[in-house]
Amino acid sequence: MDDSDSQSRSDDSSDQEYALTTILQYLIRSGEVHIISSGRDDSEDEFVAAASPPRMRDLRPNTKELDKSEVSLATQQACGLLHTSGHERPNSIAAMINARERGMFGRSSFTRGDCCKITNNYIPNKMKTVAKYHSKAFCGTYSKDGNYFLSACQDRNLRLYRTAEGKFQLLKTIQARDVGWSILDTAFSPDGNYIVYSSWSECLHVCRLYEDSENQDALPLCPDERRFCIFSLGFSSDGREILGGANDGFLYVYDRECNQRALRIEGHDDDVNTVAFADGTSQILYSGGDDGLCKVWDRRTLNESNPKPVGVLAGHMDGVTYIDPRGDGRHLISNCKDQSIKLWDVRVFSGTDGQRNTRKAVSHQTWDYRWQTVPKKLSNPKKNLEGDTSVMTYRGHSVLQTLVRCHFSPEFTTGQRYIYTGCAAGRVVIYDVLTGKVHSVLSGHTACVRDVSWHPHRLELVSTSWDGTLGRWTYSGQMKLDMEDEDVNIIYPSDHEFRHLRRSRRIALQRERQQKSQEALEQKHTTSC
The missing domain is CATH 2.130.10.10 (YVTN repeat-like/Quinoprotein amine dehydrogenase)
Structure with missing residues (x-):
């Protein structure tokens, strides 16, 4: 038997195996053939083991097209990262609650975007x-x-x-x-x-x-x-x-x-x-x-x-x-x-x-x-x-x-x-x-x-x-109420919003502003010395 004949028989055998495999796959998929377990009380016969996790993950995705898209802007607005009012919003939950209580959100409560921004931490x-x-x-x-x-x-x-x-x-x-x-x-x-x-x-x-x-x-x-x-x-x-x-x-x-x-x-x-x-x-x-x-x-x-x-x-x-x-x-x-x-x-x-x-x-x-x-x-x-x-x-x-x-x-x-x-x-x-x-x-x-x-x-x-x-x-874990560095400086309401606050809040805000200004002057003086 020469090499060409051996190769030909090998190819025929491979083709037959492939054809049989293809037919069996179709029959199993279509439901005409079922794989029956051995009868043992062992659930491992019933399930397919999980595949290995992906070998590679894109750690630096290219967001060039995404960043300039409409869906990016809409998503940022929907989840509270951007607001149509134009006012900057604090990031941490504690700062958001603090700012709301002080009136920086006006007379209204949290927007739906604010709520999503909070819940996305959990x-x-x-x-x-x-x-x-x-x-x-x-x-x-x-x-x-x-x-x-x-x-x-x-x-x-x-x-x-x-x-x-x-x-x-x-x-x-x-x-x-x-x-x-x-x-x-x-x-x-x-x-x-x-x-x-x-x-x-x-x-x-x-x-x-x-x-x-x-x-x-x-x-x-x-x-x-x-x-x-x-x-x-x-x-x-x-x-x-x-x-x-x-x-x-x-x-x-x-x-x-x-x-x-x-x-x-x-x-x-x-x-x-x-x-x-x-x-x-x-x-x-x-x-x-x-x-x-x-x-x-x-x-x-x-x-x-x-x-x-x-x-x-x-x-x-x-x-x-x-x-x-x-x-x-x-x-x-x-x-x-x-x-x-x-x-x-x-x-x-x-x-x-x-x-x-x-x-x-x-x-x-x-x-x-x-x-x-x-x-x-x-x-x-x-x-x-x-x-x-x-x-x-x-x-x-x-x-x-x-x-x-x-x-x-x-x-x-x-x-x-x-x-x-x-x-x-x-x-x-x-x-x-x-x-x-x-x-x-x-x-x-x-x-x-x-x-x-x-x-x-x-x-x-x-x-x-x-x-x-x-x-x-x-979700399982502690609530994320820590102040972030960027939220330490509380964002105050605009002059228009300030005029509509209760008298007690206006006085409290004025005192806080004066106190922070004094602390900033003292810090500047200490640094210069």
């Missing part, structure tokens, strides 16, 4: 396990009012918890129907009365939360593919429509009032991993897929027979796993298998060069993020792709094994100062939007954290992990 950092399952937990999200939490697990159960008044009590367990491999996504209706979930099924399923869980409605999407699933879904602002992104590359819109599919949009060249409504109007849609592109769709100009997005956002080097809109109709973030989160301004679309470079970069990826380690060229890229129109790139978490999700922190408590994401290394990573740096890393799980949800009105978040647990994170 970002959650300590985990308590609030639920444990015998299978991987895939989805977990708070309701809009924060009074309920819904989880979805690979054991085909949805669980609803009551979270009002700081509680975390299981209310009901809902057995999902027609589940292939796992429940893939869930969503609350805007009024909080319904939930919808998706799986490897041609139908979405809707059920009323406060009635018999056996009463579930199947919403047929009538796809062309036999093996079909919806990876991502969401309700419109009025609750009438449900938007979904599918493995056949299409976006689907189901009209609940007409009880039929209203729209089918050919959106991407590969799986549509994530979709979202841009804002409360329900006219602008976002989508992201395994082709590495984020697309913006306007339903008012959309032709189903020849659908064209109003714009494309290019710059990622691998498939997009999740999109989260900021809620202002202008900005969104995207999580990606290239191990980055990007912040986008949807008014600045990418040109043909940027789109071509993204497609080229994605086509050159030969690894599978579900069971392989991150290639070095992705974990530590030297520069962005040419034509990348993103405002900012955030690195420090890992996206492996599953479609890891990211979100903006709530506007009410944080002013959307942060971006938070799950991580394949069993962590929750929180980024500072304004600096691009990792603000904090929350470690507590032993397997991939796929989903994280921040309470809309409280400083707590819940992480959903493949180790089968839900972890509730709250």
Whole structure:
């Protein structure tokens, strides 16, 4: 047997192994084949161990574009770093309280920005396990009012918890129907009365939360593919429509009032991993897929027979796993298998060069993020792709094994100062939007954290992990009331504000000013001597 024949047989064997591996991967993913544990009472058979933390973290992010962007200014105003009044504000909590009591804020109390500035000192950092399952937990999200939490697990159960008044009590367990491999996504209706979930099924399923869980409605999407699933879904602002992104590359819109599919949009060249409504109007849609592109769709100009997005956002080097809109109709973030989160301004679309470079970069990826380690060229890229129109790139978490999700922190408590994401290394990573740096890393799980949800009105978040647990994170530590050096010199009210203070406060302020002036003169005299 000569070397060429040996090499030929070796190549044939490799091709067969690759083909068998590919087929097995598809069957497992689609739910036609399941991996069964050995029967031992050992939960280790059920879970995938956490990946290693990223090897590199960008310690000096380039914020050139971010610093001059509208989102930077809006975030600084929302979280109390800038005020429209023009008055300088103290930084430490003690100084802010002191200044308020002395009247420097006028007759009003703290603004919402002031409150966010204070609460941003108490970002959650300590985990308590609030639920444990015998299978991987895939989805977990708070309701809009924060009074309920819904989880979805690979054991085909949805669980609803009551979270009002700081509680975390299981209310009901809902057995999902027609589940292939796992429940893939869930969503609350805007009024909080319904939930919808998706799986490897041609139908979405809707059920009323406060009635018999056996009463579930199947919403047929009538796809062309036999093996079909919806990876991502969401309700419109009025609750009438449900938007979904599918493995056949299409976006689907189901009209609940007409009880039929209203729209089918050919959106991407590969799986549509994530979709979202841009804002409360329900006219602008976002989508992201395994082709590495984020697309913006306007339903008012959309032709189903020849659908064209109003714009494309290019710059990622691998498939997009999740999109989260900021809620202002202008900005969104995207999580990606290239191990980055990007912040986008949807008014600045990418040109043909940027789109071509993204497609080229994605086509050159030969690894599978579900069971392989991150290639070095992705974990530590030297520069962005040419034509990348993103405002900012955030690195420090890992996206492996599953479609890891990211979100903006709530506007009410944080002013959307942060971006938070799950991580394949069993962590929750929180980024500072304004600096691009990792603000904090929350470690507590032993397997991939796929989903994280921040309470809309409280400083707590819940992480959903493949180790089968839900972890509730709250702040633990001493209150940060120390005076900072820059706050030692109390900022006094303007002359106009001074005239409106009570007489006792005016006298006290005058005495304090005189005392500080005297101390400054004495200090100057001592120094000169």
